[in-house]
Amino acid sequence: MTKIIAVAMQKGGVGKTTTAINLAAAFGEMGYRVLAVDLDPQCNLTQHAGFDPDNLSPTIYDAFKAEIEGYESNVQGSIYETDEKFHLLPAQAELSLIELALINTLSRERVLTTILGDVVNHYDYILIDCNPSLGLLVVNALTAASSVIIPIQTEYLAARGALMILSSIETVRRKKLNADLVIDGILLTMADTRTTLTRDILAAIDNQYGSGIRIFEPIVKRSVRFAESAVAGQSIIVYDSSSQGAEAYRQIAKQIAKGA
Numbered sequence: 001m002t003k004i005i006a007v008a009m010q011k012g013g014v015g016k017t018t019t020a021i022n023l024a025a026a027f028g029e030m031g032y033r034v035l036a037v038d039l040d041p042q043c044n045l046t047q048h049a050g051f052d053p054d055n056l057s058p059t060i061y062d063a064f065k066a067e068i069e070g071y072e073s074n075v076q077g078s079i080y081e082t083d084e085k086f087h088l089l090p091a092q093a094e095l096s097l098i099e100l101a102l103i104n105t106l107s108r109e110r111v112l113t114t115i116l117g118d119v120v121n122h123y124d125y126i127l128i129d130c131n132p133s134l135g136l137l138v139v140n141a142l143t144a145a146s147s148v149i150i151p152i153q154t155e156y157l158a159a160r161g162a163l164m165i166l167s168s169i170e171t172v173r174r175k176k177l178n179a180d181l182v183i184d185g186i187l188l189t190m191a192d193t194r195t196t197l198t199r200d201i202l203a204a205i206d207n208q209y210g211s212g213i214r215i216f217e218p219i220v221k222r223s224v225r226f227a228e229s230a231v232a233g234q235s236i237i238v239y240d241s242s243s244q245g246a247e248a249y250r251q252i253a254k255q256i257a258k259g260a
């Protein structure tokens, strides 16, 4: 059974792309067959994987365009091997047009599910890097996914509505778009310390949303190596294999793989 993980959070700069690529690399290192999907018109995952989104065709955009226009998407042609142990379904800037085009599309929430249907059996893990919104692309990701990881930049949680993504997940379940959607957990990123932060955040989540959402351990500490690895077009797993950051993502991938 393929596990499709959406990495989603409506705010930008919280570590979604970093989490998607590094979990993809960690699963790949473990020997699993992995596909990383860039569902953000900003194309950060595509760049992070070492590709130039301005000179890449076809991409996931072509697959969406085909489905919206009533053709078969044939996504296989838009999947690329990377220098690392995962495949990439990249994005291009025009993907931003899809958000609007979807509005008038039949079964508009299920287009990504259809697109991935052709290749889902080729992979053990599919990681979907979402754009920072609660729009139709994200709803497509939540509909296609078996589970969600929610990265949160640690200072951010105090703000009200920090976890609006949880309402979107609830809506997707309630509307039967994906009744079985599971939350893998909240991943705290860019943490400076571990002091009382985790406890405070747990309390805040319990307060607002009730208990039962796991906070991944270890939390991912702040390190300049992440930004460096993005510039180098490599996962941190390859860029700095023995770093604390690489080890944190490896441990989280192992927990997910164990179903723990």
Ligand SMILES: Nc1ncnc2c1ncn2[C@@H]1O[C@H](COP(=O)(O)OP(=O)(O)O)[C@@H](O)[C@H]1O
Binding pocket: 011, 012, 013, 014, 015, 016, 017, 018, 019, 044, 132, 189, 190, 191, 220, 221, 222, 223, 224, 226, 227, 228, 230
């Ligand atoms: N643990 C971390 N420590 C320091 N910088 C990080 C960490 N995780 C991500 N970053 C950097 O923070 C920026 C935003 O991260 P990114 O994963 O692109 O967020 P998002 O996809 O949610 O917008 C990027 O420059 C990334 O390299």
Ligand SMILES: [Mg+2]
Binding pocket: 013, 016, 017, 018, 040, 044, 045, 129, 130
């Ligand atoms: Mg991103």
